[in-house]
Amino acid sequence: MTLPIAVLVSGSGSNLQALIDHIEAGRIDARITAVVSNKAEAQALARARNHGLATVTLPHGDFPDRAAFDAALLGAVRGSGAEAVVLAGFMRILGADFVTAYRQRILNIxxxxxxxxxxxxxxxxxxxxxxxxxxxxxxxxxxxxxxxxxxxxxxxxxxxxxxxxxxxxxxxxxxxxxxxxxxxxxxxxxxxxxxxxxxxxxxxxxxxxxxxxxxxxxxxxxxxxx
Known part of the structure; x- marks a missing residue:
């Protein structure tokens, strides 16, 4: 069964691109439900859009505190239908509630x-x-x-x-x-x-x-x- 994943990014997105390429080649049985970034200028967002993927931008400076950002991030990932999360150069530490919601289903490099x-x-x-x-x-x-x-x-x-x-x-x-x-x-x-x-x-x-x-x-x- 194809695994729905959300990818969290902050930068150029070269690891995101590697994932997209392998998914499109049929080597990974997954689909990317959303690419979420805390930086509106992240090149990774352009990479995602070039492949027709949904993107969400949540600039962390727009939120009053870490808890509010974490809640919005969790809401965006859940709302996308993702069952697992892949961090691809995401430069924020995930809060405890996020980790609990996707425990043993979050990967980082x-x-x-x-x-x-x-x-x-x-x-x-x-x-x-x-x-x-x-x-x-x-x-x-x-x-x-x-x-x-x-x-x-x-x-x-x-x-x-x-x-x-x-x-x-x-x-x-x-x-x-x-x-x-x-x-x-x-x-x-x-x-x-x-x-x-x-x-x-x-x-x-x-x-x-x-x-x-x-x-x-x-x-x-x-x-x-x-």
């Missing part, structure tokens, strides 16, 4: 190998620290920032000359692969949570060939098409 380097500067912080391996993490969302059970991670080399931009670009290429994969697993009902661990039900599908990607590690492995 972070440009670092959690639990290392949480927060909005994940790639930049990793580069400044001098790591030799960096990457991206897809995880379920709970009440704490960048804290929920991990679904999939991709690790890539970090080089001595990297800054946040160069390392972030290397990570982003894998974000565009692991996030659609995670959403596909969620839509197929293959994910379950056991404490801090996410279990992936096997499906016997062929795996992706990562030979062209250069040095990397993705776990669990990507399946063909991602």
């Amino acid at each position: 972070h440009p670092a190998l959690l639990p290392s380097f949480p927060g909005i500067r994940g790639a930049a912080d990793a580069a400044a620290y001098g790591v030799t391996v960096a990457g991206a993490t897809v995880h379920f969302v709970d009440e704490k920032m960048d804290n929920g059970p991990i679904v999939i991670q991709a690790a890539v080399p970090a080089r001595p000359g990297d800054d946040g931009a160069s390392l972030g670009a290397r990570i982003l290429a894998f974000e565009h692969r692991i996030y659609p994969q995670a959403v596909a697993w969620l839509a197929a009902g293959r994910l379950s949570i056991d404490g801090r661990k996410t279990r992936l039900a096997p499906a016997g599908l062929p795996l992706a060939d990562l030979a062209e990607a250069g040095p990397c590690l993705v776990s669990p492995p990507l399946e063909s098409g991602f």
